[in-house]
Amino acid sequence: MNPEQWKQVDRILGEALELPLDKREAFLDQVCEGDAELRRDVAAVLQAHGQAGSFLDDPALALAAKEIAADQTTKLARRRLAHYEILSLIGAGGMGEVYRAKDPRLGREVAIKVLPEIFAQNPEALARFEREARAVAALSHPNILAIHDLGTEDGIRYAVMELLDGENLRSRLNRSALTWYEAVEMGCAIADGLAAAHAKHIIHRDLKPENIFLTGEKRIKILDFGLARIKPSAAVPIHAQPSATDLTGPWTVMGTVGYMSPEQVCGQEADAPSDIFSLGCVLHEMVTGKRAFARQTTAETMAAIVRGELPNESEFPSNVPPQLKELIVRCLKRDPAERYQSARDLFYDLNGLLSRPAVSGQISVTNTARQTWPRVLAIFAVILLTTVLGFTWWRSLRPSLNLSRQRLVFASSGTYGAASFSPDGAMIAFTQAVNGVSQVWVKHLSGVKPIQLTFGALAANRPRWSPRNDQIVFSSGKTPTEVGPGNVVEQSIWTVPPLGGTPRPLIENGFNPNWSRDGSKLVFERGTEIWTADPDGTNQRKVEGVPQSDYLLTARMPALSPNASSIAFFQTATSSPLGDFWVIPTSGGQARRLTFDVTAGTSPTWTHDGNFIVFASQRGGSMTLWKIAASGGNVDPVLSGPGEDSDPDISNDGKKLIYRHLRQLFTLTLLDPVTNSQRELHKNADQIVRPSFSPVDDRIVFFSHESDGEIHLSTIKKDGTNLTRVTSGKGERSSFPQWSADGLFLYYYQTVPTMSLRKIPSTGGQSFEIAKDWNRETHYGAQVDPSGERIVYTAMINSRPGSTVVRNIKSGIEEKMEVAFQNPKWSRDGKRIVGHTRTGQREGDVYICPPGPGTCDKLTTGYQTSWFDDSTIYFLRPQQTAAAVLYRIDPRTRVETRVTEIGPLYGIIHMYDVSRQGEIVYIQFRTLGQELWLGDLTP
């Protein structure tokens, strides 16, 4: 707005504000007649006025007072406490002040809590505090705030703690509701922390959302363990107690009203079941959004806990699994004996809930008769029916052929990876990210505390413990993130003593080392070649006869057979990340192909007898473990289930198998950019891709991995109801579901049993072929025009877009377009095609073209275009984070508007669609953690 316009808007605004609300529209119409821009501006400011509410009603000082008051204490801060340098005040409260400080000895930042002086007046309380703090300090559990040090200086008592970055559960809950799945995830971590504490006879006594902290890395930390015990009684309203109690003295055990167990309310000593009750309250609140025992006053709340009606299962949202409702109700039993007796049991049950497919609605199978379940699942079902198995330990229920009694190595979620057994099988070397950088650690399988072996800014990957027990080798260096010329893999192989020491380089220019079972030979990758070396890095030889590979991003992960005579490895197909497992003699020669899947695969490992090779592959849908005889033959599953499994390692005695499990969650999400409200429509731990709105009704179509191991096309209404599977039976389907203009049919690719572009009624039924021998590797992004007569697609050459072509379906005549698109899309009138070209990983140029030969117009930069109507195109622009910003552009005026940000998203293929009402549907992706699982192998 220029100054004249501004003055004009201001004048009209003033006049409009004098009018009653219902007269303003008409007034604006009249006064702004013929000037739409003016009307829009006035309306916008007028709308701001309506929304302003109590904005600026409080003087600035009132707003700033809290902060200024808090700053005051900063001024009192000493520059130094013992050897800690105080940096700033984080906050202050009834339990003392918390400072951010630097520990110069260890070069790390810490939080220091200075206890209030009142503690000094009560030596007994102080002694108890210190005793408990010491006990917590000894716990060292990832879900419990670590206490590093306790001290006194000049009468100031302080505790040095781990410095956290994030928010507490209370503020998280205030922001938005949790899904039941998130609630269970968090509950799991809390139960795990409690279990560790209870094992050391430490009771929290005051578990509540304010004492549960969520770090930026999505980890849970329980705060203020043991502190609750010595809370000054003045801080809680004892007088409001409804029942006679024997509360005496100023240091009575108290929790927070609303989360206290009935026995605590009655003044009895809190024990483990009390904490379980409190956790039940927290779980209840996370799942239902409501406090379990919220009443008007403290006294009423206490009475409700002791005598009132207990929460029951009818209070839960309908999508909450019945097992979870039962579990929470059981935690909240009034009689401690009826609750879970240990936090560990509770952890197991919660963990079990996490691992079943996170499906929020029931899939209605369109044609059950055609449904052929994989044999393994059928066997699995029989086992379930005929044996009495609890749902406590889900992985033992997975259809594993010879892997039993599986357990988590680390109970909490983390970023663990690539475990390798020590020769005696009692310890493992593994990777865990420290500040986002992968580092090598070792751990006793029975012990608690892992030891970090590598430090520094470069990632340390794939540690392998020498069978001679004298070293652990690993690769270190930058990993390539993008294929392209000049993109050199700068990695070398290092060695470090198993129990710590200074790592030193062993082999220049090499990565992914691996030992033979006898420890006499090392195998490793160099560029796209496979090499061997002696344990000291000498005698390096290239293995001749390994097929060429031109795809730099995929590792071969070579593995030596136990007697070092053969090497198993992953071999990619030409210019593709997909491939198969092969075996070659270590001395070189003819390589032999073992699998014939052409799919993503990694990390082969030999069984200790050398008879089988266990490997990770996406052959069944998501990445999981399989095995094949070293001589070839059938491939059998070792594991299945949601998430990704990889990096198997087998102990020397052949009795244990360890692997990495990646938990992830895809959420089909509906976003209204006007109100910024989000709705989660469907969740899947394996994958959901390519959502698309029906052009005529409320349905959304998408592809997802389903529990039968197949990829299916399903529809769901945008209010989250009517989840309906469209495709049925076996057959690999992939990508690009597209609606016909009348909404009656869906187009999609099928790879197995016949490669084709197909058409199926959108309510399910018989599919038929549109184009034979088409798949997305050859004919990418096919889209049928609104008349149903033409298809636009991009012919792929070596996995890269060659040219974009418009094909007349009947005549087969093809016309080449000027620009090669990633995802061409027809306008609603069928007269134009919009899409983006790919110049980098994500960002490309957005072009609009006539369908066929003719000049294209560059509109803007961005990716994943989508028509809203014929004068509005939506597109994305990348963010530094895992999110993307959605824009819209008018192709005639080129005026761009930022719509909203969506995310977190999966990988680089960011998928969304826009409804006719302007709602956005997209796939949210979250990694829930990488775990190490250990199982017993039986022949």
Add this chain to the structure above:
Amino acid sequence: MKTPNPAEVTELLRHWQDGDPASLEKLAPLVQAELHRLARHYMAGENKQHTLQATALINEAWLRLIDWRNANWQNRAHFFAVSAQLMRHILVDHARRRAGLKRAANEQVSLDQALELSPARGSDLVALDDALTSLSARDPRKGRIVELRFYGGLSEEETAEVLKISTKTVQREWNKAKAWLYYELKMSE
């Protein structure tokens, strides 16, 4: 920290008003100390009329700080205008520093449930200040009204008296100014 000497504060305030920027550097810590006292006092009394209370406290603070007898202020209005400007300067400066600290601390959030820092506030005041600056450029009178009412804690009547305009005009302009500022803040989000 020593108690500020009213004569010293008055002197500095006049210098600042006369255009000597260095005097602000000396003035700010003195006033800030008073603000801290005041803020704590304010936080301690959780009564429902906190708006009135804050206004009263600001006025009280100035009375304590300024040596009226030697001030030679041309008039009461002038004094209010200057003090509102100073309040704005100090509060926004404080918010800016705080926002900076917070960024530096990588969005560090409190460890203890008892901590009730409101993390959004600091940056709110900063964004508001930017919006107010651009509003003042377009319409100086609206800018002054906001300064007096929001930073100076003046009532509509007092503002009218200071600016020598009618209370009705103050109301109207204040109403519009709020709409513009809110609009501006929303646009910059």
